[in-house]
Amino acid sequence: MTAEQRARSLGVHLVLIAYSLLAVGPILLVVMNSFKTRSAIFGSPLAPPDATTFSLVGYEKVFRSSHILTYYSNSLIVTLVSMALVLLFGAMAAWALTEYRFRGSTALALFLSIGIMVPIRLGSVAILNMMRSAGLNDTLTALILVYVAQGLPMSIFILSEFIQQIPKDLRDAARCDGVPETRIFFEVVAPLLRPAIATVAVFTIVPIWNDLWFPLILTSSDSTHTVTLGVQQFLGQYITDWNSVLAALSMAILPVVVIYVILSRQLIAGLTSGAVK
Amino acid sequence: MPESVSNITAQMPRAKLAGLLLFFLGPAVAIYSLFSIYPLVATMALSTYTSDPSGGRHFVGLANFQTLLGDALWSKPFWNAFGNNLIFFAVHMCVQNPIGIALAGLLSLPGLRLKGFYRTVMFLPTMLSVVIVGFSWNLILSPLWGVASGALKAVGLGSLFAPWLGLESSALVTLSLISVWQFVGIPMMLIYAALLNIPDELIDAARVDGLGHFRIFFHIKLPLVLPTISLVSVLTFVANFNAFDLIYSVKGALAGPNFATDILGTFFYRTFFGNQLQLGNPTMGSAVATVMFFIILVGLCLYLFLVQRRIRRFAF
Amino acid sequence: MANLRIEHLNKRYGATTVLNDVNLKIEDGEFVVLVGPSGCGKSTLLRMIAGLDGASGGDIHIAGKPVNTLAPAERGIAMVFQSYALYPHMNVRKNMTFGLKFTGVPPAERERRVAEAARMLRLEELLERYPRDLSGGQRQRVAIGRAIVREPAVFLFDEPLSNLDAALRVSTRVEIANLHRLLKSTIVYVTHDQVEAMTLADRIVVMNKGCIEQVGRPLDLYYAPANLFVAGFIGSPAMNFFEAKVGSVEGGCARVAGPGFRSFDLPTASLRVGDTLTVGVRPEHLGRGEDGPFAVEGVVELVERLGESSFAYVRRADDRLFVAEVRGRQTPMPGERATFFAAARDVHVFDAASLRVSTQNDA
Numbered sequence: 001m002t003a004e005q006r007a008r009s010l011g012v013h014l015v016l017i018a019y020s021l022l023a024v025g026p027i028l029l030v031v032m033n034s035f036k037t038r039s040a041i042f043g044s045p046l047a048p049p050d051a052t053t054f055s056l057v058g059y060e061k062v063f064r065s066s067h068i069l070t071y072y073s074n075s076l077i078v079t080l081v082s083m084a085l086v087l088l089f090g091a092m093a094a095w096a097l098t099e100y101r102f103r104g105s106t107a108l109a110l111f112l113s114i115g116i117m118v119p120i121r122l123g124s125v126a127i128l129n130m131m132r133s134a135g136l137n138d139t140l141t142a143l144i145l146v147y148v149a150q151g152l153p154m155s156i157f158i159l160s161e162f163i164q165q166i167p168k169d170l171r172d173a174a175r176c177d178g179v180p181e182t183r184i185f186f187e188v189v190a191p192l193l194r195p196a197i198a199t200v201a202v203f204t205i206v207p208i209w210n211d212l213w214f215p216l217i218l219t220s221s222d223s224t225h226t227v228t229l230g231v232q233q234f235l236g237q238y239i240t241d242w243n244s245v246l247a248a249l250s251m252a253i254l255p256v257v258v259i260y261v262i263l264s265r266q267l268i269a270g271l272t273s274g275a276v277k
Numbered sequence: 278m279p280e281s282v283s284n285i286t287a288q289m290p291r292a293k294l295a296g297l298l299l300f301f302l303g304p305a306v307a308i309y310s311l312f313s314i315y316p317l318v319a320t321m322a323l324s325t326y327t328s329d330p331s332g333g334r335h336f337v338g339l340a341n342f343q344t345l346l347g348d349a350l351w352s353k354p355f356w357n358a359f360g361n362n363l364i365f366f367a368v369h370m371c372v373q374n375p376i377g378i379a380l381a382g383l384l385s386l387p388g389l390r391l392k393g394f395y396r397t398v399m400f401l402p403t404m405l406s407v408v409i410v411g412f413s414w415n416l417i418l419s420p421l422w423g424v425a426s427g428a429l430k431a432v433g434l435g436s437l438f439a440p441w442l443g444l445e446s447s448a449l450v451t452l453s454l455i456s457v458w459q460f461v462g463i464p465m466m467l468i469y470a471a472l473l474n475i476p477d478e479l480i481d482a483a484r485v486d487g488l489g490h491f492r493i494f495f496h497i498k499l500p501l502v503l504p505t506i507s508l509v510s511v512l513t514f515v516a517n518f519n520a521f522d523l524i525y526s527v528k529g530a531l532a533g534p535n536f537a538t539d540i541l542g543t544f545f546y547r548t549f550f551g552n553q554l555q556l557g558n559p560t561m562g563s564a565v566a567t568v569m570f571f572i573i574l575v576g577l578c579l580y581l582f583l584v585q586r587r588i589r590r591f592a593f
Numbered sequence: 594m595a596n597l598r599i600e601h602l603n604k605r606y607g608a609t610t611v612l613n614d615v616n617l618k619i620e621d622g623e624f625v626v627l628v629g630p631s632g633c634g635k636s637t638l639l640r641m642i643a644g645l646d647g648a649s650g651g652d653i654h655i656a657g658k659p660v661n662t663l664a665p666a667e668r669g670i671a672m673v674f675q676s677y678a679l680y681p682h683m684n685v686r687k688n689m690t691f692g693l694k695f696t697g698v699p700p701a702e703r704e705r706r707v708a709e710a711a712r713m714l715r716l717e718e719l720l721e722r723y724p725r726d727l728s729g730g731q732r733q734r735v736a737i738g739r740a741i742v743r744e745p746a747v748f749l750f751d752e753p754l755s756n757l758d759a760a761l762r763v764s765t766r767v768e769i770a771n772l773h774r775l776l777k778s779t780i781v782y783v784t785h786d787q788v789e790a791m792t793l794a795d796r797i798v799v800m801n802k803g804c805i806e807q808v809g810r811p812l813d814l815y816y817a818p819a820n821l822f823v824a825g826f827i828g829s830p831a832m833n834f835f836e837a838k839v840g841s842v843e844g845g846c847a848r849v850a851g852p853g854f855r856s857f858d859l860p861t862a863s864l865r866v867g868d869t870l871t872v873g874v875r876p877e878h879l880g881r882g883e884d885g886p887f888a889v890e891g892v893v894e895l896v897e898r899l900g901e902s903s904f905a906y907v908r909r910a911d912d913r914l915f916v917a918e919v920r921g922r923q924t925p926m927p928g929e930r931a932t933f934f935a936a937a938r939d940v941h942v943f944d945a946a947s948l949r950v951s952t953q954n955d956a
Contacts (some may be wrong), residue, residue: 008490012389013391015383016383016384020394022458023402023458024398026413026458027402030413045424046427085308088304089305092302096298100298100301102294108302117511118570120313121521122317122519122566122567122573123313125549125559126323126563127316129319130315145308149309149311149313150313152305152308153313169674169675170680172672173674173678173680173739174691174692176643176645176670176692177666177691177692178665178692179691179692185301187691188680191682192681210405210406210408213521213522217549227406228409232412232526242416242422245416246416249409249416252405252408260397260401260404261397264400268400
């Protein structure tokens with residue numbers, strides 16, 4: 001490496017490190033300060049907690065005065081069930097659209113792709129009316145149904161691209177082997193779609209976990225709030241109690257960060273797999 | 278020549294094919310139609326009605342739209358929200374996309390070390406909830422805490438600090454920048470993926486031709502990822518004209534100060550659900566949603582007919 | 594084991610005709626190779642036999658039974674794909690038994706068949722491995738094993754060797770030939786490689802533009818191509834062609850003359866004076882030694898040395914090139930003027946309709 005090349009490489013790293021700091025700094029700041037006493041939060045916000053400034057008072061308050069565990073379990077139920085259904089129904093529809101030729105298949109594909117670009121949120125007024133008349137308002141079921149409808153178009157689009165990449169010979173071989181069509185999907189095609197899960201997750205599952213809008217309009221009681229809504233309401237209520245606010249924010253941040261760090265390799269591979277060009 | 282679609286259906290009995298299609302497509306089409314398309318259509322239909330205090334609904338044609346766009350009581354906040362939304366979008370286009378492109382360009386440099394680490398870290402904010410991000414920045418920029426002013430003082434720019442989120446003049450741009458900070462990961466990743474798809478031989482050929490890194494980026498790579506950039510732009514457009522969470526969580530439904538940060542999403546929410554100042558009005562809310570739908574539709578059509586058509590996709 | 598009969602088979606995609614009135618009879622136990630340039634319809638024909646593509650018209654019978662409306666699995670066929678098409682998430686054993694599950698083969702019988710196929714293909718050690726851990730040749734053998742355990746009436750091979758490297762291709766070719774000898778099964782095999790076709794086939798079907806050009810034993814195709822296409826397709830380097838005309842007809846002999854070669858007599862009664870002909874001679878049949886009825890002269894332009902023999906590219910007086918194979922160490926030098934001869938039985942003559950003109954030399 002010449003001196004010039006080394007200088008350039010150093011410059012590139014400096015820029016990237018600077019931006020990385022900008023990206024995680026605020027998150028780090030919030031999480032760090034959530035473990036400190038009130039005086040330390042204001043006295044030396046940039047210092048990590050030490051023996052004298054460490055405090056969990058904010059977390060105690062959050063556990064005491066909010067149903068944070070209920071929120072977690074609600075978010076978990078809604079996200080996991082939605083994810084399972086989005087993946088299952090999405091993959092089934094993508095398979096039928098890519099594999100079978102039938103009259104109207106193009107029209108159906110277009111119909112299904114409307115939802116990629118047009119946000120379902122604009123139908124909120126009617127969704128709320130529907131859920132009320134079906135007696136589903138303020139239930140997790142309502143959230144799940146809406147999220148599945150919201151996630152399906154994108155997941156069908158992504159999974160279709162993945163299914164097209166599965167060699168055609170494989171399905172033909174299965175047909176020569178006498179495997180019934182449904183089993184071809186579930187036993188040959190579906191297992192090969194595992195890499196697609198990460199891509200679908202980034203584009204449809206993460207937005208579900210993070211959504212504020214539908215919990216806000218469809219749920220009204222503590223027992224059905226998700227983490228995002230629950231924390232949002234808690235923050236509004238305890239806005240002056242910095243310990244609690246920082247603790248509540250951290251509790252919303254940490255699980256996502258932990259899961260993200262564990263799965264980041266797959267998630268990023270899914271994002272850059274070229275399925276979405 | 279073998280085709281992408283299997284010809285297996287040609288030999289299949291009709292009833293069997295119908296059964297398979299029903300099995301595979303039924304659930305997705307049913308849920309999607311019932312909870313996505315039907316509500317959109319029903320909302321548009323509802324926008325042509327009005328409700329009286331007794332709860333009865335009357336068909337009024339386009340009267341709601343006349344009120345929305347003609348009655349100053351409605352049109353002023355509507356155009357305010359629309360204008361703010363345009364600024365919100367403009368900031369994203371002018372800041373988010375260039376930064377995303379630049380970062381993607383740096384990340385895709387051959388032989389860069391710690392690539393995975395940078396990618397992971399830079400994409401992290403995108404994974405978090407808008408609510409959490411908005412509120413965290415609210416704290417950081419708060420004069421009460423003094424983190425932001427402290428940081429500026431440390432580099433000798435202390436005099437520049439102002440409570441940006443609280444000022445009518447700067448609140449909207451500040452919120453836009455917070456959103457940019459969070460979502461820059463998406464253009465970065467999509468463009469990064471597109472850059473990775475460019476064959477190495479092409480870059481090698483350019484180097485043999487004597488082009489430097491900068492020129493290769495601007496003359497070879499950038500034109501080749503233009504389709505991705507335009508896709509990112511249209512994704513940004515749809516997301517921005519549908520945004521709500523950030524403003525709502527930082528500024529509340531009233532989008533203060535003095536509606537300076539009101540965008541269509543918050544305007545829609547206020548109209549639909551009501552707030553301290555007014556009662557909720559589902560039919561007017563539907564009208565606002567319908568107008569938002571058409572704004573997004575116009576944007577999509579402009580993209581499809583003006584941009585998409587002119588951009589040539591290159592096969593490698 | 595069964596025979597296969599194809600009658601008036603047609604295949605169209607919209608306006609393009611992929612197969613045009615194909616008729617073919619394959620006997621029980623016969624190894625038939627479909628060969629032709631890419632896009633000639635050979636793979637489509639194979640896929641139609643398999644039932645993976647539907648016919649636009651015509652019939653396919655397997656073991657005397659019409660199969661047009663049957664699904665692939667009901668036709669009694671097994672197919673080996675170019676890409677092997679092994680299920681990547683199943684080990685070798687599962688790959689071979691997966692299909693049997695659905696065709697009602699009891700578990701004990703499945704195991705017996707897998708064991709037998711594994712022994713035959715030397716796969717015993719690999720049964721628990723996954724396709725990603727196998728080499729190309731091993732994957733190929735698994736793909737063949739998966740076909741064998743189905744005990745099909747007809748085996749279909751779709752360019753099974755084209756993903757292998759040259760050395761492996763030769764050894765696998767020998768293995769397939771042995772397998773056929775062992776199983777005595779009916780095989781339809783598609784390839785674009787004429788060496789594979791010549792070495793493996795009992796009979797070769799040469800296809801071009803959706804039509805069958807000629808069906809015959811390998812050496813028949815080589816020594817008596819039925820038309821210009823087959824003459825040019827079989828053999829490498831390709832046969833040299835010379836334009837010619839019938840100068841005179843006398844006593845059952847036609848005098849064939851044309852630019853660049855010496856006129857010669859052709860013992861045939863079917864030609865008239867003035868008929869346009871094409872004369873074809875294979876490079877390996879052009880020699881510099883003894884005089885023959887056919888002689889062509891020119892200036893050597895380029896010599897490709899392969900070792901055992903060399904190819905001389907020679908420019909004739911009428912400025913066209915032809916190729917001659919020269920054996921041994923004495924290769925001609927570029928610039929050298931040379932005359933090449935061919936024996937009467939090695940000279941092929943085709944009429945204006947590109948069809949072979951039969952002569953007494955053929956007998």
